[in-house]
Amino acid sequence: MKNNVLMQLEKISKTYIMGEVTVEALKETSLDIFQGELLVILGPSGSGKSTMLNIMGGMDTTSSGRVIFGDEDLSRAGDSQLTRYRRNEVGFVFQFYNLIADLTARENVELAANLVENPLSTEEVLMEVGLESRMDHFPSQLSGGEQQRVSIARAAVKNPRLLLCDEPTGALDYQTGKLILGLLAKINRERGSTVVIVTHNTSIGEMANRVVRMRSGEITEIIENETTVSPERIEW
Numbered sequence: 001m002k003n004n005v006l007m008q009l010e011k012i013s014k015t016y017i018m019g020e021v022t023v024e025a026l027k028e029t030s031l032d033i034f035q036g037e038l039l040v041i042l043g044p045s046g047s048g049k050s051t052m053l054n055i056m057g058g059m060d061t062t063s064s065g066r067v068i069f070g071d072e073d074l075s076r077a078g079d080s081q082l083t084r085y086r087r088n089e090v091g092f093v094f095q096f097y098n099l100i101a102d103l104t105a106r107e108n109v110e111l112a113a114n115l116v117e118n119p120l121s122t123e124e125v126l127m128e129v130g131l132e133s134r135m136d137h138f139p140s141q142l143s144g145g146e147q148q149r150v151s152i153a154r155a156a157v158k159n160p161r162l163l164l165c166d167e168p169t170g171a172l173d174y175q176t177g178k179l180i181l182g183l184l185a186k187i188n189r190e191r192g193s194t195v196v197i198v199t200h201n202t203s204i205g206e207m208a209n210r211v212v213r214m215r216s217g218e219i220t221e222i223i224e225n226e227t228t229v230s231p232e233r234i235e236w
């Protein structure tokens with residue numbers, strides 16, 4: 001593996017069989033993900049973006065093909081190896097924040113910090129996402145944007161090598177969405193985490209080092225951006 005490649009997807013396919021209907025969500029798709037890059041995956045609904053992200057994160061398995069992370073072959077990994085991979089290497093941010101309702105912001109983040117050997121400081125990460133005055137609030141006492149910041153802090157406190165985000169701004173208004181993208185860009189820049197953002201919003205591609213376009217389970221185009229635009233300057 002080239003030494004700046006963090007993850008390799010080699011001809012991965014994913015087929016769902018439901019009775020008589022077969023859906024080919026991914027068709028022999030290959031992609032190298034580079035260390036420290038910010039990658040945006042674009043494509044219409046049903047093009048296979050989330051399936052690919054879930055496979056990258058060890059939350060789903062392939063029907064065929066190989067998934068290589070460092071010197072691990074995740075496509076041949078058992079449950080315990082995949083659990084260790086998800087815990088130690090990957091942070092997830094979803095459209096809906098999936099916070100635990102009866103834990104405070106601080107406790108939600110601490111729960112994730114306790115999973116790994118060398119977490120960052122819960123307080124510091126909550127401060128970085130601008131929640132210093134909200135640490136002891138419960139999710140129901142926070143706005144959607146604030147809840148998404150908690151979920152970013154929860155992912156970032158593990159200091160993961162890979163931060164995977166599935167439509168992170170999908171449930172947020174325009175200004176709040178841009179703030180959230182700014183936080184993801186900051187984690188990429190300052191902590192060096194490789195960040196992958198799945199979205200159907202083409203404008204978000206402007207903040208990426210590379211943009212991957214998908215259609216019908218295949219990558220149709222990979223664009224390298226010579227310059228990146230900071231999220232506050234992106235318009236849609």
Ligand SMILES: Nc1ncnc2c1ncn2[C@@H]1O[C@H](COP(=O)(O)OP(=O)(O)OP(=O)(O)O)[C@@H](O)[C@H]1O
Pocket residue numbers: 016018023024025043044045046047048049050051052200
């Ligand atoms: N668990 C599943 N069982 C059956 N089919 C599935 C499953 N998950 C995804 N699919 C199908 O696989 C295809 C790709 O879905 P996927 O969610 O990866 O697309 P997407 O590009 O992320 O779409 P969206 O933008 O709407 O989230 C779709 O046709 C979808 O219906």
